Amino acid sequence: MPMTPTARLMDGTRLARQILDHSAATARAVTQQTGEAPCLATVLVGDDPASATYVRMKRARCEKAGIASRHLSLPAATTTAELVEAITALSEDPGVHGILLQHPVGAHIDERAAFEAIAPHKDVDGVTMRSFAAMSFGLPGFVSCTPAGIMRLLDHYDVDLAGRHAVVVGRSAILGKPAGMLLLARDATVTYCHSRTRDLKSIVREADVLVAAVGRPRFIRGEDIKTGAVVIDAGYNPGNLGDVDFDAAATRAGLITPVPGGVGPMTIAMLLSQTAEAAALQSGLAPADRLPASSG
Numbered sequence: 001m002p003m004t005p006t007a008r009l010m011d012g013t014r015l016a017r018q019i020l021d022h023s024a025a026t027a028r029a030v031t032q033q034t035g036e037a038p039c040l041a042t043v044l045v046g047d048d049p050a051s052a053t054y055v056r057m058k059r060a061r062c063e064k065a066g067i068a069s070r071h072l073s074l075p076a077a078t079t080t081a082e083l084v085e086a087i088t089a090l091s092e093d094p095g096v097h098g099i100l101l102q103h104p105v106g107a108h109i110d111e112r113a114a115f116e117a118i119a120p121h122k123d124v125d126g127v128t129m130r131s132f133a134a135m136s137f138g139l140p141g142f143v144s145c146t147p148a149g150i151m152r153l154l155d156h157y158d159v160d161l162a163g164r165h166a167v168v169v170g171r172s173a174i175l176g177k178p179a180g181m182l183l184l185a186r187d188a189t190v191t192y193c194h195s196r197t198r199d200l201k202s203i204v205r206e207a208d209v210l211v212a213a214v215g216r217p218r219f220i221r222g223e224d225i226k227t228g229a230v231v232i233d234a235g236y237n238p239g240n241l242g243d244v245d246f247d248a249a250a251t252r253a254g255l256i257t258p259v260p261g262g263v264g265p266m267t268i269a270m271l272l273s274q275t276a277e278a279a280a281l282q283s284g285l286a287p288a289d290r291l292p293a294s295s296g
């Protein structure tokens with residue numbers, strides 16, 4: 001007999017809308033004060049259609065929120081030096097307030113070197129080493145957008161993290177690793193799993209809070225979800241599939257994010273929020289200390 005879902009949905013679309021409204025208000029204030037709208041520069045290397053779609057979605061959201069965007073599309077054969085040069089130019093351009101380099105870039109490119117060419121005050125996607133360190137130490141700075149969005153969702157649904165076992169599956173620089181650091185900062189007991197982890201299933205079964213950030217459709221099986229667990233599915237795979245087998249997981253979880261409509265919209269909302277905030281800071285409208293990891 002099929003089990004009925006018992007989990008409550010975490011509605012990322014609705015929470016994202018609130019954040020986008022707030023970002024639009026900040027963008028309007030900047031535009032009124034300076035005569036210039038906040039501007040996000042997006043950089044895409046190569047011609048992966050999925051990446052192009054994500055960038056298009058981000059730019060469309062910007063437009064709705066009164067944030068200008070400027071797009072730079074580079075050929076797949078771009079070298080690290082060329083990419084670093086292009087990003088450095090955007091870092092020095094006073095008309096650009098935030099920079100997003102879409103990940104992944106080609107394997108022949110040193111992605112870390114490219115990220116590091118983003119000026120810290122324009123790192124609205126929170127991908128530089130400096131942003132990561134500031135986030136880890138609880139200091140002001142921009143936070144990687146997907147992890148930031150995940151924390152906003154957890155807070156919105158009043159998830160108590162202190163002392164809970166949080167299991168993060170995935171350790172990428174822009175998603176899994178920073179997500180674990182933010183959970184640690186909130187006093188969760190954090191375990192990271194990755195491709196070399198042994199007996200991943202038994203670790204997942206112990207999770208009070210599970211963050212799936214693997215990039216494999218339905219990788220996490222419903223039977224491995226602890227009863228009542230909070231399940232955050234950050235995966236976004238072709239065909240609108242998450243990394244969690246949603247139907248089965250929803251019969252056991254207490255709270256769960258849907259895909260689509262969970263983490264994805266929150267990522268974009270945090271990007272726009274941080275872009276509006278960067279523009280406010282750069283035009284002297286906001287004091288720098290208004291930017292702790294938890295604000296926005």
Ligand SMILES: NC(=O)C1=CN([C@@H]2O[C@H](COP(=O)(O)OP(=O)(O)OC[C@H]3O[C@@H](n4cnc5c(N)ncnc54)[C@H](OP(=O)(O)O)[C@@H]3O)[C@@H](O)[C@H]2O)C=CC1
Nearest residue numbers: 146170171172175194195213214215234235236263264267
């Ligand atoms: N909703 C959103 O806004 C966003 C969604 N995403 C989605 O999240 C997913 C992950 O993205 P991203 O972090 O960039 O991906 P990466 O490919 O950079 O990282 C994947 C991680 O998963 C781990 N992994 C891979 N296979 C296994 C396995 N069999 N068992 C355990 N761990 C494994 C890898 O381990 P190892 O380190 O050992 O290789 C790695 O740490 C994707 O679906 C992506 O589309 C990403 C960004 C934003």
Ligand SMILES: Nc1nc(=O)c2c([nH]1)NC[C@@H]1CN(c3ccc(C(=O)N[C@@H](CCC(=O)O)C(=O)O)cc3)C=[N+]21
Nearest residue numbers: 054101102103104125145236260261262264265267268
């Ligand atoms: N430097 C960098 N920063 C990123 O934040 C980044 C990246 N690189 N590379 C690729 C991933 C992917 N990503 C998504 C963002 C939003 C949705 C999203 O909004 N999804 C909607 C569905 C949208 C639709 O398909 O209509 C949802 O889940 O509801 C999905 C995926 C950000 N990424």
